[in-house]
Amino acid sequence: MDGRRAAGERRAVEEHGHPDAEPGDGLALPPDTVGLLEGICTTRAIRRYRPEPVPDTVLRDVLFAATRAPSGSNRQPFRFLVLTDGPKAAAAKHLVGEAARRAWGVKRTADGYDRGSGVDDTSPKASMARTMEAYVDHLDEVPVLILPCLIRHREANPVEGGSIYPACQNLLLAARALGYGGVMTSWNLLADAELRSLLSIPDEVFVAAAITLGRPQGHQGPVRRRPLAELVYFDQWGGAAPFAHDPPGTRFTGAGPPPAPT
16 A cells, blocks of 8 residues: 555545444534533532432443543544443452541641641632541442553653543533533552552553542532633743733632742
8 A cells, every 4th residue: 555545545444433343333522501601611520419310311421521632643542431330349449448548547637637727617628628527428329430441552751641641631621511510639549559450551551540420419619710811821931921810710829839938
């Protein structure tokens, strides 16, 4: 096959799909009731779920959205291991739950959640502690645990996350649009060997996160971040951006990385 013909076939596959693939025969996607910008600005980390299963149709929809994400050279090295209610799912949830409880115990002490404003039940710090405590205590019971994975084609490098984490955000945004919610964690890393053995995950696959998913007990709503002017620079590092003005009604948080040592 000459080079021009091979290039033409590659373009055809990219535009129309694999030559051996059949057209999709599943259900159409549901109507989108949340606008894109609204969804981006109101997709919270959901850690409390109703005790009800997530229908297969919803799993299909959110994972279809996830797999529409970009990846380097469109190789699509992402894979999603979905765990619901089988024996292996229960074991995997328990492994991640145990890891989460250990990690949260260390973080609670190190970050002083039981000191200062943390002892005031009305403070944001105390509220976060209660939320996290309930989340890790009941992580074994989440309706769905999804392990986003990356098939590595080369040595690990700082930019490889660009081929898996956009897909994770797509998943969470799609869940928001359908009345569901979730949160992405990295507690799977503390049980990596055990999860690999349990789920037969090959050595060349990087388990990039652990996402829990379900119908929220609470509600979605505007997320709080630092003021835009603190996060966006113009022309040079630290340069004030003339357009960095938050929309009316924006709520802020003082959370962020610790100050650099002086």
